[in-house]
Amino acid sequence: MSEALRDRVAIVTGAARNIGRAIALELAGAGATIVVNAKTSGKEAQEVVRAIEKAGGKALMHLADIGDPAAVAGLIRATVSQFGRIDILVNNAAIRRESAFEDLDWQEWRDVLSTILDGAYLCARAALPYLLKSDLASIINIGGMSAHAGSEGRAHVLAAKSGLVGLTRALAHDLSPKGITVNCVVPGLIATERGKSAARTPAHHAVHSTLLGRRGAPEEVAHLVRFLCEPSARYITGQTIHANGGAYLP
Numbered sequence: 001m002s003e004a005l006r007d008r009v010a011i012v013t014g015a016a017r018n019i020g021r022a023i024a025l026e027l028a029g030a031g032a033t034i035v036v037n038a039k040t041s042g043k044e045a046q047e048v049v050r051a052i053e054k055a056g057g058k059a060l061m062h063l064a065d066i067g068d069p070a071a072v073a074g075l076i077r078a079t080v081s082q083f084g085r086i087d088i089l090v091n092n093a094a095i096r097r098e099s100a101f102e103d104l105d106w107q108e109w110r111d112v113l114s115t116i117l118d119g120a121y122l123c124a125r126a127a128l129p130y131l132l133k134s135d136l137a138s139i140i141n142i143g144g145m146s147a148h149a150g151s152e153g154r155a156h157v158l159a160a161k162s163g164l165v166g167l168t169r170a171l172a173h174d175l176s177p178k179g180i181t182v183n184c185v186v187p188g189l190i191a192t193e194r195g196k197s198a199a200r201t202p203a204h205h206a207v208h209s210t211l212l213g214r215r216g217a218p219e220e221v222a223h224l225v226r227f228l229c230e231p232s233a234r235y236i237t238g239q240t241i242h243a244n245g246g247a248y249l250p
Contacts (some may be wrong), residue, residue: 006031008136009083011075013066013123014093015040017191019142021048021071022052022218023090026226028057032088035079036061039115040095053148058083066093067114072122076130088229091120091164092142098153109156116160128175137180138229141168142221143240145188149208149248165240172238179238183228188244191215211246 010027014020016038024034025048034052036059038045045061052059062078064071079086095112120141131137146154147161157205168184175182210216221243227233228241242250 002030008087011035012090013037016044020092022222026222030051033058066119076126087134112156117163144185184240189241
């Protein structure tokens, strides 16, 4: 294991599978203690905890709906009770549904916005008192390429992910002077496993291709997140950084 994040505590939301899982494992590999959050995927989240512990790290699973203020308060309380501090918050949890706009009802709109955008706000706000005590505090928001390139059937997802970019910039202005760096990492065309609610390949995957000629791996996104959390990246804040193999060039 690396020592770059030794004695640091990181919360990773939506960490049971895919990019969230890779981020949790990557930060643990750098020495951080990890709180593995999931909403309902307890079995998979516990598997992430076991993988971290098997590699010699420390981790805790905590199930919480991050769109619920009370549940977020419980997540933060459990983290501090168990580990005494919070240094890193990775807002990764997301719902990636696709619906034609004429079929997009209010509840589905709110479900997506609540998890992606409200969840990032709630987690950052609740973790803030503890992040302010850290000398290596970082907030990483996980965006989405389709919010920049556009896509059909994703009005709710694009609105929420675009909001994360604005939230990142706003928090960087508010929190960087207090020693907390805030950045947005935007994955694109990543090979991930999808649940039943998002079984088919996203529509925007069919109209974009990478310059590298392949899909990215979750671990390649996780490497970038890890770098932004390490001491060598303290001069980077307020940025939206794309990891998409050249599929979208801002």
